[in-house]
Amino acid sequence: MFAAEEAVGSHLPVHESGFTPEELNELLSFFESNEPVSSNSSSENSSRAIYSPDERKQRRKISNRESAKRSRWRKKRYLENLTNQVNKMNIENRRLKNRLHLVLNQCHVVWGDNEQLRSESFALWAKLLDLYWTLAAMQCNHDN
Numbered sequence: 001m002f003a004a005e006e007a008v009g010s011h012l013p014v015h016e017s018g019f020t021p022e023e024l025n026e027l028l029s030f031f032e033s034n035e036p037v038s039s040n041s042s043s044e045n046s047s048r049a050i051y052s053p054d055e056r057k058q059r060r061k062i063s064n065r066e067s068a069k070r071s072r073w074r075k076k077r078y079l080e081n082l083t084n085q086v087n088k089m090n091i092e093n094r095r096l097k098n099r100l101h102l103v104l105n106q107c108h109v110v111w112g113d114n115e116q117l118r119s120e121s122f123a124l125w126a127k128l129l130d131l132y133w134t135l136a137a138m139q140c141n142h143d144n
Contacts, residue, residue, distance in 0.1 A: 020066075
């Protein structure tokens with residue numbers, strides 16, 4: 001995700017140090033110059049010593065804009081991922097509906113075949129019963 005954010009623009013923070021490229025250049029210029037740096041070790045206090053209140057306000061605005069831009073970018077990626085998931089699920093739903101339709105058709109065919117076999121079975125039982133009656137009648141005639 002960080003590499004993708006860096007690809008969006010060079011004004012985004014460098015994630016290893018937390019500084020934007022402009023901030024890194026500015027810090028490097030302090031090291032290259034011979035101006036003394038405050039001995040205060042707190043980064044918050046040292047940034048206050050380096051920047052005027054107007055500069056800090058401007059930097060905060062820029063930082064907020066960049067943060068909002070990253071937030072919009074993440075939201076856009078999130079919505080794209082959700083859209084892709086919806087599309088995949090719609091495709092899967094269609095596939096499952098087609099499969100269900102096929103199975104229902106096969107079930108209907110098998111049900112029809114069962115009905116036909118049941119009907120044939122009843123007809124055969126009726127013929128068999130008739131044969132028994134005929135055989136019984138023949139035996140009675142033969143015995144008389």
